[in-house]
Amino acid sequence: MGALLLLVGALLLIPRYNLHTVGTIAMSPTAKAWDDTVVDTDAIGGKGIQRGDIVLVRSGDWDGDEPGLSYTIRVVAMGGDTVSCDDQGRLTVNDQAVNEPYAHGNTAAFGSFTVKVPAGRIFVLGDARSISVDSRSHLKESDAGTLPLTSVQGQLVAVAWPFGDWGFLSGPAGASQFPVYLIGVTGILLGTLLELAAVWPTLRRWSAWALSRIPRRRRTKAW
Numbered sequence: 188m189g190a191l192l193l194l195v196g197a198l199l200l201i202p203r204y205n206l207h208t209v210g211t212i213a214m215s216p217t218a219k220a221w222d223d224t225v226v227d228t229d230a231i232g233g234k235g236i237q238r239g240d241i242v243l244v245r246s247g248d249w250d251g252d253e254p255g256l257s258y259t260i261r262v263v264a265m266g267g268d269t270v271s272c273d274d275q276g277r278l279t280v281n282d283q284a285v286n287e288p289y290a291h292g293n294t295a296a297f298g299s300f301t302v303k304v305p306a307g308r309i310f311v312l313g314d315a316r317s318i319s320v321d322s323r324s325h326l327k328e329s330d331a332g333t334l335p336l337t338s339v340q341g342q343l344v345a346v347a348w349p350f351g352d353w354g355f356l357s358g359p360a361g362a363s364q365f366p367v368y369l370i371g372v373t374g375i376l377l378g379t380l381l382e383l384a385a386v387w388p389t390l391r392r393w394s395a396w397a398l399s400r401i402p403r404r405r406r407t408k409a410w
Contacts, residue, residue: 203229206347207243207257213313213320214241214259217289218356223348224259226341233309233336238262238280241343241356244311248338249325259343260321261289264302264310266336271301272323276316292317300326308333 205226212220218241226243230236240262247254264270264280271279276295278285294316300323304310310333313319322332343356 203227205341207259207341207343209259210256211258213315213318214261215315216291217241217261217314218259218343218346219352222346222352224343224356225345225347227344228341230342231340233339236262236265236309236336236339236342238265238268242309242311243340243343244334244338245340248334249332250328257340260311260313260319262309263312264304266304266306266308268304268310269301270304270310272299274299289314290316292319297323297326302326302331302333304333305330308335309339310334 205228207224207226209218209220209222209224218224230240230242233242236242241259242262244258244260245254246252246256246258263278263285268280269282271282272294274295276293278287278294290312292315294312296317302310302322308330310322310331312321312323322334325332345355346352
């Protein structure tokens, strides 16, 4: 039974989910620096990504960006959308105001903007708007700060650790995917415990035999 639970848990986790440690405060307090997050790799290449989702993107697709790193960031507009921010920091997508309870700071910290997102690309912002380096920092580039969907390395669906920060991330898709991860982790933990319980008598005998083979130091009288 333990081996079966281990196998099921591994099959659920290995193909789809990874852990990623957030490296900046750009997404705080939603995902704080050094939070361990669960990444659904089924979203690689932007598969199933929607506005409002938090994604892991590779670095190097913006001009002057150092390659080889990964960023956690929020998608605010998709290909075909027109995203705008006025001088007061009010964000709209397709002329509709966006409700952003997760965002703080001034969205217009780098100036107002209006961007028509090209097909196959996304416009991204951090939740900490006054300090986040995101699409706003690259508005003057050829694609107006947008990133290709191929930059997406996965969707962040939950904060796994520390326990005090535990919670779902992104939209309804993320919330529906996380239980699969949780079932996988539970299966591995229960399977490991059952396997240890099954082999414990053998381990105890081996331990006793090994200890019996260790020469004991004889005590001698001091004269």
